[in-house]
Amino acid sequence: MKYSNALPWLPALLVLSACPEPEEPARLSELSVSCAPTVVAGQSVQCSASTTDQRGKTFDVSSLTWTSSDPTVAKVDAATGKVDTLAIASGTVVIRATASAGDVTREADASINVTPKDPTVHATTVTTPETWREADNPHLVRGRIAVDGSAMLTLEPGVVVRFAPDAELRETNGAILARGTPTAPIRLEAQGGAARGSWRGLVFTSPGSDSKLEHVTVNGCGATGGEGACISVRTKAAPVLRDVSVRESGSVGVLVADDGSAFGAESARLSVSGSAGYAVRMGANQADSFPTGGSFTGNSPNAVELTGHVSRTQTWPARPGIPFVIPATMKVENPTAAVALTISAGTQLRFGANAQMEVNTGTFHSVLNVDGTADAPVLFTAHADSPTPGHWRGVHIAINPSKTGHISHAIFEYAGMEAEPTANYYGDGNLNIYGDFSSDASFLLTDVTARRGKGPGISMLEQMGFGAGSARVRSSENGSYPLVIAPEFVHTIPADSGTVWTGNSQDVVMVDSGRIVSSQTWPNPGIPYLITENLEVGGSSNPTLTLLPGTELRFKAGTSMRMGFSENRPGALKAEGRADAPIRFIPDVLPASGGHWYGLHFWKADGSRLDHVLVTHGGTWSKSGAAAGIIGPANVVVHRELGPFITNSTFRDAVGHPICVSNSGGLPGTTRVDTKFLNPEYHNNGADNPDDYQCFYDI
Secondary structure, X not given: OOOOOOHHHHHHHHHHHOOOOOOOOOOEEEEEEEOOOEEEOOOEEEOEEEEXXXXXXXXXXXXXXXXXXXXXOEEEOOOOOEEEEOOOOOEEEEEEEEEEEOOEEEEEEEEEEEEOOOOEEEOOOEOOOEEEOHHHOOEEEOOEEEEOOOEEEEEOOOOEEEEOOOOEEEEOOEEEEEEOOOOOOEXXXXXXXXXXXXXXXXXXXOOEOOOEEEEEEEEOOOOOOOOOEEEEEOOOEOOEEEEEEEEOOOOEEEEEOOOOOOOOOOOEEXXXXXXXXXXXXXXXXXXXXXXXXXXXXXXXXOOEEEEOOEOOOEEEOOOOOOOEEEOOOEEEOOOOXXXXXXXXXXXXEEEOOOOOEEEOOOOOOEEEEEXXXXXXXXXXXXXXXXXXXXXXXXXXXXXXXXXXXXEEEXXXXXXXXXXXXXXXXXXXXXXXXXXXXXXXXXXXXXXXXEEOOOOOOEEEEOOOEEOOOXXXXXXXXXXXXXXXXXXXXXXXXXXXXXXXXXXXXXXXXXXOOOEEOOOEEEOOOOOOEEEOOOEEEOOOOOOEEEEOOOOEEEEOOOOOEEEOOEOOEOOEEEEEOEOOEOEEEEEOOOOOOOOOOOOEEEOOOOXXXXXXXXXXXXXXXXXXXXXXXXXXXXXXXXXXXXXXOEEOOXXXXXXXXXXXXXXXXXXXXXXXXXXXXXXXXXXXXXXXXXXXOOEEEOO
């Protein structure tokens, strides 16, 4: 009998085909979250999460984290799911859990409705020490309450105080201590998130600086019925404001009254935003207390308005990008004490229409020092978006030799409005500096620019000159002259290459009235000198005026230049030019007629010298000018014998003659002059006159 070879393994095959398949490993499939649906603000609640696998069985995950959709309403512990609601919060928050196992991640969430907590209400005067605590948030102030009776009101870090409409917190005879921290700031805000100007604000009226605000935000205040600011400081109060932010004021951000009130000495980093008025308004006499640091944004405008006057020595701090606005006349002076105002580098002063700064114009006690730098100049300008020349009345500084001052790296622009009839000044320049008629008054100017003024750029008046060391003075784009200065102080004009006087409507140095009484040399400024009144060289010291080659003097109609007019006022002129750089004495307008001005007159003028000069359009036929020393129908009139002091010169277009001399000495102070200045050996040219010869006059 034969058996099949396949039969022995068939049972084994049947056994193998009957074995069960291996079970699929458990994996994360579902995540669910459970939280109490409603909770009162300030309370805590524990959320839980459950996870199951694909078979619906409990599943342990390797990672489970919790997050809150709005941490300002409720915070959740990322590891435990414990939810802490903020006492000042309300609304709906979503708490989300995220679970991970292997390469599988699941998310689930639950909503919690946070209902408002009843506030801690304050509606009565604080007369004993009192603390408002974070645990009692939110606090609500109703009405206008005061801190009085020398009480201290303390606000803990993290405190939130809400103010009902028209509410106010006023420190009258006590102190407010609100010292938050960077992580737990103090918030003072409008109830219900109301718009700016909802409540009145904080008011400090107790003298001194016992009150302190640190890491405090003040929001939505400045109601029109209040003090006119979110924070008001009055009656010589000086609260310390450090890291304080004022937002959305309905008026001014911070108001410091001009009554001796100030920012406390430790104040710093004040920020103001969104105010309907100035960021800060304060008295100029306490401007040195203005805190450094912080920012101004979105105010109308982003500036500090200074009111009143300065009567104490101080230094104004610089706040880059934050100007001081001076809306009206500001005086720097004290009738009984010396005052020094120093303005720091980078400061910007903006002047309202008709405004001006007067330094020392009434008492001669005060000093102005402007300490700009090349990188941070001080700017004096108009408070206008599109300023025009003459917007304001300029800076006016009066000094005496013992009370001077200096200006370094500064710009003056858009001034030049004429002075008020009752003002203590009369200059109409961007910068006007006055002496006290002393012969040695001076003011140091370095790296100063005067531009875009309606009148002169710089006016040096009442015997005032540039101090020794003055340099790099620029005056351009002005409506009249770059510089006005008295003749005695012309020699102080800086002559360095950085000094520029061009680009004005009249590029001439206007020489104001006065007499030269000390020997000096006038620099050649590269533009003419304009002589506006009779110019005399003479005094008890027998001064000599020296003019450099290329210098040009222009004379207004009816003026003259006299040397040594009287016996007790001798004086000389040395005008020695060159063939390529003659010295010119000409009229201020061309074309002009002979006799436009009255020419050069030499009386007791020993030591005078004219060489390579040009004199035109001078002389007068009138004998009435004898008493004033201007008789003679010529460009040059020599009243005393001085020898052949005129050479290589040209005299033309006179009213009569090129040169005229005294014939008899009959006029007091004269002698007969025998020198023939037009003789060939002197190389003088007397052509193009009605009578081209030397004349004699005799009275």
